[in-house]
Amino acid sequence: MATQSAASKTFEATQFKPTPNNLEAFFMPFTSNRAFKAKPRLFVKAEGMHYTTIEGRKVLDASAGLWCMNCGHGRKEISEAVARQIAEMDYAPPFNMGHPSSFELASRVAALLPAGLDHVFFTNSGSESVDSALKIALAYHRARGQGTRQKLIGRDRGYHGVGFGGISVGGMVNNRKWFGNALNGVDHLPHTYNRQEMAYSKGMPTWGTHLADELEKLVALHDASNIAAVIVEPVACSTGVLVPPQGYLQKLREICTKHGILLIFDEVITGFGRLGASFATEYFGVKPDLITCAKGLTNGSIPMGAVIVSKDIYDTFMGSAAEGAIELFHGYTYSAHPVACAAGLAALDIYKNEGLFDRVKELSPYWEQAIHSLKGTKHIVDLRNIGLIGAVELEPRAGKPGARGQEAFIAAYEAGVLTRVTGDTIAMSPPFIVEKSQIDQMVTTLRDVLNKID
Ligand code: PXG
Ligand code: PLP
Numbered sequence: 001m002a003t004q005s006a007a008s009k010t011f012e013a014t015q016f017k018p019t020p021n022n023l024e025a026f027f028m029p030f031t032s033n034r035a036f037k038a039k040p041r042l043f044v045k046a047e048g049m050h051y052t053t054i055e056g057r058k059v060l061d062a063s064a065g066l067w068c069m070n071c072g073h074g075r076k077e078i079s080e081a082v083a084r085q086i087a088e089m090d091y092a093p094p095f096n097m098g099h100p101s102s103f104e105l106a107s108r109v110a111a112l113l114p115a116g117l118d119h120v121f122f123t124n125s126g127s128e129s130v131d132s133a134l135k136i137a138l139a140y141h142r143a144r145g146q147g148t149r150q151k152l153i154g155r156d157r158g159y160h161g162v163g164f165g166g167i168s169v170g171g172m173v174n175n176r177k178w179f180g181n182a183l184n185g186v187d188h189l190p191h192t193y194n195r196q197e198m199a200y201s202k203g204m205p206t207w208g209t210h211l212a213d214e215l216e217k218l219v220a221l222h223d224a225s226n227i228a229a230v231i232v233e234p235v236a237c238s239t240g241v242l243v244p245p246q247g248y249l250q251k252l253r254e255i256c257t258k259h260g261i262l263l264i265f266d267e268v269i270t271g272f273g274r275l276g277a278s279f280a281t282e283y284f285g286v287k288p289d290l291i292t293c294a295k296g297l298t299n300g301s302i303p304m305g306a307v308i309v310s311k312d313i314y315d316t317f318m319g320s321a322a323e324g325a326i327e328l329f330h331g332y333t334y335s336a337h338p339v340a341c342a343a344g345l346a347a348l349d350i351y352k353n354e355g356l357f358d359r360v361k362e363l364s365p366y367w368e369q370a371i372h373s374l375k376g377t378k379h380i381v382d383l384r385n386i387g388l389i390g391a392v393e394l395e396p397r398a399g400k401p402g403a404r405g406q407e408a409f410i411a412a413y414e415a416g417v418l419t420r421v422t423g424d425t426i427a428m429s430p431p432f433i434v435e436k437s438q439i440d441q442m443v444t445t446l447r448d449v450l451n452k453i454d
Pocket of ligand 2: 331333334
């Protein structure tokens with residue numbers, strides 16, 4: 001009895017303990033928890049092109065959050081649509097039931113893509129989109145009687161999120177080595193970056209088309225009858241903005257088609273206007289069989305992702321399952337969440353009404369010259385750009401890879417510009433509403449910062 005009352009007292013004490021103003025409990029993702037908690041950087045507000053820090057300082061958002069706030073922050077059209085939807089109907093089960101806006105959003109997304117890429121499966125993130133796309137690819141081959149096609153091919157320096165599928169086809173050592181064997185039967189193409197051959201290329205490098213031929217070697221090694229799909233980011237963003245060589249993606253497409261291998265474009269970042277076209281498929285004129293997307297789909301406001309599949313894939317599922325049977329044994333509690341759908345429809349309206357994809361196209365030449373105006377600045381060894389994406393690659397400090405990049409990132413933040421850092425590469429990808437004067441501010445700040453740090 002005594003024990004019990006002591007236990008309940010402890011419980012009460014815990015329950016009513018005031019929330020400590022303490023950063024300890026949150027195990028932060030992809031962050032040095034100890035460094036952050038020793039010197040936190042907290043945002044409390046966002047409007048237009050700016051965040052406001054907890055100290056009341058304004059920071060220019062040169063990274064669109066994490067490559068997702070394409071329409072800028074604080075968009076009333078989105079917050080009002082979300083508020084209306086959550087009040088009207090907060091949730092509806094996506095298995096066996098439906099709600100109208102999921103069908104509308106799927107149609108609106110399909111309308112942004114070339115004919116034949118016209119069916120949309122909803123997820124809640126880029127990682128879930130990647131795992132879903134890989135599973136759809138495997139199941140598609142099985143459904144058409146080619147169940148031996150089980151191998152998946154990714155690419156070195158690829159980032160496809162953090163699910164077991166995504167880290168398996170991805171090519172970032174730290175995202176893989178801690179987590180055991182992950183998926184079997186995965187192989188990788190070489191990445192397309194070669195500084196000697198392509199440093200300071202504007203847009204697509206002219207060197208490197210031949211790297212797509214490496215896929216023929218993997219086909220020769222594994223045999224086409226064992227390969228389900230190849231997944232690549234049209235532009236590999238997370239590992240430092242690796243712009244594809246001219247003709248490279250076309251060549252991958254040709255080899256995949258020749259061998260009956262599905263081609264998946266991971267457009268989690270390039271989707272929804274980042275290159276100045278609705279998707280990279282339109283920008284490069286190369287049509288994959290599946291596309292993964294997320295981020296810009298809801299302007300980053302509510303988590304949501306999607307996999308767009310070709311008519312052939314969808315029809316194969318429909319044609320091979322028995323009447324009344326489930327065609328795809330896959331889905332999430334929150335697939336096509338009504339609140340996310342409301343955010344997605346509102347975001348698509350903004351893109352259209354404000355002509356934001358065209359705005360990216362119009363701003364791209366200015367952006368390109370601004371990024372390349374940094375040439376010659378201390379520490380810089382390469383500059384890369386495409387659409388509204390730019391990368392500033394720094395010479396790593398001897399024996400301390402990543403240290404200079406991290407210091408530059410923090411110094412830029414303290415000087416009022418939020419960028420993104422991977423290793424020693426600073427990436428920038430502003431919201432599409434960015435003004436030229438703000439592009440100038442980003443570049444000037446980076447130049448000043450690089451001149452100041454060792
Ligand atoms: N595929 C690609 C191509 C991505 O860029 C994902 C999948 C995973 O999406 P989720 O929503 O599960 O995070 C991504 C995400 C960065 C950075 O700064 C990039 C991403 C996420 C966070 C940071 O490079 N990309
Ligand atoms: N784990 C358990 C115990 C569950 O019941 C569910 C869903 O019902 C899941 C995981 C998967 O969750 P989600 O559908 O949100 O991905």
